[in-house]
Amino acid sequence: MSAPALPIPRRVLITGASAGIGRETAGALLAAGCEVWGTSRQRSRLPDPGPRFHAVELEQTSADSRHAAWAQVEQECGGRLDALVNNAGDGVFGAFADEDEDVGRLRAQFETLVFGPIGLTRLALPALRRSSRPVVVNVTSLAGRLPIPFMAAYSAGKAALSAYTAALRLEAADVHWVDVQPGDIRTKFNDAMRAPPADSGPQRRSWEVMEASMAAAPPAEVVAQAIVKVVCGEGAPPPVVVVGDFVQAKLAALAPRFLPTRWLESMLRRHYRV
Template sequence: MSQVVLITGASSGIGKSIAEYLVTKGFTVYGTSRNPKSDNLNGVHLIPLDVTKSETIKTAVENILEKEGKLDVLINNAGKGITGPLEEIPEEELKSVFETNYFGPIAVMKAVLPTMRKHRKGLIINVTSIAGYMGLPYRSAYSATKGALSLTTEALRMELKEFNVKVTNVAPGDFATNIASGRYHAPLLEDSDYAKNYGKSLSLMDEHVDEGEDPMLMAKAVFDIINTKEPQVDYKVGAFMQRFSTFLKGVLPGKTYERLLLKHYQL
């Protein structure tokens, strides 16, 4: 029997690439989006699920278990971006990004864990971000959500060890996707004291995404993780310098690392 995979946020970008690649490798894949336009795309079973709405999570997981009798792998991929000077980001937008990027993945994990514990088998892959390993200017909220999910994963691994349920992070760098189009941007206000540097940072962010890696790199990395008997705590996928930056964060003095970031973002 093929392994059954549930991947959230599978209608575009990295999620879509992972889902379609796993289908070619013989997996039974259920991909979610808030409003799927069809129920099957390139072999991926598309089902409605909004990670901020618990009833849709419950329904989706119950339907998969009814059809397949099991759920082997959860890939928590759904998320959204947010940019802006922290002072100027509306409180409701800060709460919204945490609902999607942090509390949403937790809700999906809670929904699948009972069946994984029952079968003493399962794998959860949380898609975080290299941005979650460091506080980035004008991306403070995004870095915070991904960092929080990464640390939660580290703790959850130990809690689930006795049930043989594996949990890991995979942190992508910049990939050539449409993530920028769905990102919340705090308005670039001409009379704001942040206008010059925020505008410069926005242009750099979009440039990095446009020049990002092929999402297929993430798909192949996830496939390799699924086929690893004992997954690592975390994996970093992307351009060498982005991955290397997380190493530098751990070995350089804080102010030295901060100067590198300031230079990178031309601040």
């Protein structure tokens, strides 16, 4: 009697593997038996957990960098990729009144949060289609459905990526397109943003609410485990996965469906103290 076939290790590319959710997810994917390609804008920031991890340099706002990164991954994975996790991202905090007239902040956020991940996905698509169970995970945010004041560009970028993912589910059903929407997760995400001055009134109060939520938020491990389930599971994964504490992931996520917009926005204004 022959032994049951061992599962083929899944080959996964994850962006933003140097910190926070991406670093935790890369570790969890390795622990689940995957071969992982993890990216950072600076290779030296990436961990060195062993031979099944491959470090890749990627600035996802640059088409040249996306092509160079993909050329490396394609060669090393032999042209077959099972999953792409578009996780890398950053945020910009500030008032609309301080945006420049060419809306540079909005453009910059769309480069990072929308055009970058979609451009990389387009490059990886033929290799994903060689997999028996291709999965693309786009890490968006609860902010895509419950926007954050003074983070309009970020909220809009995440909502755009969610909508793009949903359209691809209709158009290219041979790939599993999964929209993972974290609520607040305790990482150093806020550290990359410029905090508003202490005397900036509603901006400062809103920032302080965000900082307090981040400090009390669940660890990155909860998102990592959700992504591993999507990538390494069998059959069709859920199209949308909301991850966070009970209030955010269960109650707040459903609020736009059940509450009149005026009530919801009044609650959000009170929550952020604007």
